[in-house]
Amino acid sequence: MLCYWGAQVREGFGLVKPDQVEHGNSGIRSMCPKLKVQDMSAGRSFVGFIRNGKVSVLSSDGKLKQPQLKNGRIRQIFCGGAGAVLLSDSGTVVIMDKSTVCKHLKGLDNRQVIQIACGDHHSMALTKDGQLFVWGENSHGQLGLKKDHPSSPSAQHVQSLSGIPVAQISAGGDHSFVLSLSGVVFGWGKNSAGQLGLGDTTDRYVPTVVNSLHQKKTVSISCGGEHTATLSKGGTVFTFGSGGSGQLGHNSFKDEHHPRVVAELWGSKVSHITCGRHHTLVSVASSKLIYSFGCEIQGQLGNGEVTTQSVPFPVDLPTECNDEYTIDKLIAGENHSFALFVKELESKAKSNPSNEVLTLNDGMIDRWLAGTDSWATIKKEINTVFSSAASLNGSFLKMSCDDHYQTSEEHCGLDFDLVKTSFAKLSENKSLISEVVKVVQQMLRSLNLNPTGVESLRVYLLLPELIKHLEKQQRTELTEALASKILQLDPDAHKVLEKYWAKSPDDWLKNLVKLFRKASAKLIGQITYGKMGFDFKKRLKRFLKILQMIYQVCGSANKDIPNRDFIIFEVNDLLDTLETTLKNLFWRLWLSAFTEDCQDVEKLRDCYFEIIKILVKFPSAADTVSKQRMFVFLQWQLFTPRAILLNGNMLQINRESVWMDTFAYLRQKKHKFCNPMQVKFIGENGIDGRGLSAEFFSLLSQSLLKWEKKVLEVHESSLVWFNTEGMQDNRDFYYLGVICGMALYNRHYINLDFPLALYKKLLQRSPTLNDLEELSPVEARSLKSLLEEDEEEVVDMLFLDFTVKGKKLIPNGDQIQVTKVNRQKYVDLYVDFVFNKSVKKQFKHYLRGFSKGCPLDAWSMFHPEELQKLLHGSPKYEWSELQQCASYEKCSASDELVQNFWTVFFELSEENKRKFLMFLYGTDRVPVGGFSKRPLKIFQSDCPDAEDRLPEAQTCFGRFILHKYSDINTLRDKLIHAISFCEVFGRG
Incomplete structure (x- = not known):
């Protein structure tokens, strides 16, 4: 049954004889055509009907026409201001102008259209794969193709929405709307009355998200002449735009620039909305009522009133509508209103998946695997779904508890x-998977790199899970293509994608790490064996950049993914190959045996160095030992063996004035920081083979702490930090930085217990409250107690203000109470003050000096913890490891003398054990990686006067000379004396 009301038209529309039209109250007319009305639409020029797949149109002059079409059955008709658009069962589109002349729409060849919307002078079409096409005038940007894009008679692709899984489209007078599957609303075009709901009256020329409708669970949208209505899942109606005729239903005639709830409909659970030129209709399925509001001049509200109506009132429907019929379609035209009713049984059996974008789901995959459809049909579905980012982005949404409606920058909506x-x-x-891969490869090339909405980014979450299951070659190719697209995304999209990663399950994120680590490892393996493919450096950078992005996300989100998962252990093989190559070249040069084939080896060497220079920019890609090796290799590039011999940077100093001598030496500005340094203690024999310089830095550390200028302050934790008060000047902090930089560059330790915060600052990372707890435990615990306090009164009673030690943290901080x-x-400002503001000047000069002392900026590849260990040594003393790593000369581990030594050694106090390290190596620091990274050679001396000799150490070689003492007690006395008074012995 069809009911209609409003402006006078030809009685019965030519569908039934005039005497078969029933006249009810308030101008409502109803009829039951023998031939069922499948679809209808009303616009400015036509009212159109479809019956049995054929079209009938009644023009504004009252003439009924039936256009002759060659496209088979027509499924739907859409009437606009300038004509009508017809959609066939096969998804083809035909345009009909005011004279009912029909023609094919150009630009939609081989595309299956599922939805159409018509405005006054423009139209929209949605295809099965989720792509939006527009045509017509673009006077106000209603085509969404940017401001200067001309009007178009043929269909144009709205590329900015190419990744959005669209649920519905709607066109108004000169404005357009799109609704996504997750309820996100996009609007564009004319906005003179605020009909875009964006809070202003400025036209938009590209699709723009209506943020005020965010997470309102919007399920339907309708555009009028200059107003818009949206419907939420719970039945709430929002309207906005022109309100001059009361068409917004807010009991006023004002325009609304933001979506506003129609309060009179609150609790009615509206099921359908539609907007006409100046009026609005809504229906409530449960009560079978239709409400209307807006312009009533020609009776289009259907309630007997003849004036405009600004609040919803029920339409006077015939009583039989409430009995056995239910509303199937509601249409508000120019000055007409229509309600198409169907029998309730027909309504319950009716479903229309044909107007939905095709998305991938578990049931579809089951059907493919079962093989119930032909291979041609399956291939067509695969091509539709996997060639379209929109289709994929609408797949696998988490429907439970309406979770997908929460889609935002923080929530992706995927299950x-x-x-x-x-x-x-x-x-x-x-x-199946082979066919999918072929289609996905094409889809990746067409991805929109400047997506309009966050839903476009779901594809970047879905594809890694798909790639995970592919064969090795396919996996590598798609991983590389995916990495390239991720890196080309605009900065805003990057940030959202990183937020999605941060919110993803740990196992999914681990798979992502594994995917890009494997791809990186494979490429590095090929490079190691000289198999350099096309653009191998650029390809490696892509993988490493993605890994670094994920690593940073895991760190900021406290993800339970260890650093080890990011390490590419194949880097070590590359370094082994480089070391062999360098030794080969070195000896050839040394022996003057340089031949033509050496040129190829040199090219290989240069290639390896280029890879290292790439790797140092990605701290997560290698372990500490590999980074140390890379650091050394890059040092080799800065100097040559000849430069070392001719310019050894010999530093001659007195033990008693080590700091002042060093200070005087550095002020001469003769030191070549790129070359390795050597140390000679005045008045002592010995050549520095690293042992003397190691001791030099140990002595220098002690002198710095005792220096009367007190550049460093020792805290309660025994850690040191910059002294902010005293008689030091900028040069003191500069030279402190130079010394620390020189120690790092020359691979020595400095005995200054800085907190981890210093190394974070060097690497441009922000210290935290936990770092303050390391430096000043009491101070930090007080701040933590402040944060954990539940009672507001207790916080107030602490009488804290925004100051620290009399310094204001913010303007007027002494007048602002902490609540x-x-x-x-x-607390954040407090931590910032301690580590940043209070030492801003001191750290600035320290950093400048550090960069001078260590001219190789590759130190930035280390993590803060690694940098701390490299400069200060490992805090863990695994003494048993020292014994395990020892080697023996002229003796063996089973000899009584050696066994006596180890017995005595393990009896020593912790302090004396460390003194032994100082005696043996010139430093008591444990190298990164443990004692296995530093040699210990025990040499048994057979001199006849052993009882009169003390043990000796050759620090440069880690060689411990042990004389053949007669018993364990003698050995004990001699060893303790040697390590306690080792400064009197010259060692080299």
């Missing part, structure tokens, strides 16, 4: 568990 199980099943069939509301800000 990760469903994604994993579905792709795992898909991978079981090699034919439960602002305490986090106070």
